[in-house]
Amino acid sequence: MLILEAFVLSYLIGSLPTAYIVVKRKANIDIRSAGSGNVGTLNAYEVTGERYVGLVVLVIDVLKGAFAVLLISFIWGSTSDAISASLIGIVIGHCFPVWLMFSGGRGLAAAAGAMLAVSWIFVVIWLVCWIVGYSFSKNVHVGNILAIIVSPLLGYVVPKEIILKFTIAAFSAAQILLIYTAMSAILLIRHIGPLRDLITSRTTGGK
Numbered sequence: 001m002l003i004l005e006a007f008v009l010s011y012l013i014g015s016l017p018t019a020y021i022v023v024k025r026k027a028n029i030d031i032r033s034a035g036s037g038n039v040g041t042l043n044a045y046e047v048t049g050e051r052y053v054g055l056v057v058l059v060i061d062v063l064k065g066a067f068a069v070l071l072i073s074f075i076w077g078s079t080s081d082a083i084s085a086s087l088i089g090i091v092i093g094h095c096f097p098v099w100l101m102f103s104g105g106r107g108l109a110a111a112a113g114a115m116l117a118v119s120w121i122f123v124v125i126w127l128v129c130w131i132v133g134y135s136f137s138k139n140v141h142v143g144n145i146l147a148i149i150v151s152p153l154l155g156y157v158v159p160k161e162i163i164l165k166f167t168i169a170a171f172s173a174a175q176i177l178l179i180y181t182a183m184s185a186i187l188l189i190r191h192i193g194p195l196r197d198l199i200t201s202r203t204t205g206g207k
Helices: 002-014 017-029 041-048 052-078 080-095 108-118 123-139 140-155 158-163 173-189 190-201
Strands: none
Touching: 002 052, 002 080, 002 158, 017 041, 017 052, 041 052, 041 158, 041 173, 052 080, 080 108, 080 123, 080 173, 108 173, 123 140, 140 190, 158 173
16 A cells, blocks of 8 residues: 555656646647647757746756655655655656646656655766767767666666665665666656657658
């Protein structure tokens, strides 16, 4: 019951459609029908043409991820079961919000906020992978996809002592690696569209 309650509460927090609300209030535009249709930071910026709109969306989504974990820890204590359920709930809620017919964002900001509260070393690993991917491709989605795939693999290479040093005491190295891999799998599902577009663009020569 504890796991289910932690999951549901975190799902509801994660499902707050920040980009939809901010863009609607700022420009009276349904972000789902504009730009890429993604309910996230990058599309909020591209649709409105305002950098601060994208920044506001980014900050709120990061904060809601961290808030959900901290709230669950406050209510049920820092147990690995409750926090694991919270981490998965946050990401699923952001990616598949019930309020928008399960069509949400790609989950990166919310996942980052949640991991900052649990094991921030993985956020650093993800950012390093993203920078490498973006530097070579100059494409945000390539950076995202590369980081989502590679960062969990690197986690298994990093010495366990280092992982544990930057992870809350509730988790063993094996547990946090497993839950991070599961979160990454969900994020990758939400990046199938951009990945398909990238492959199509490559095979058609960008035409």
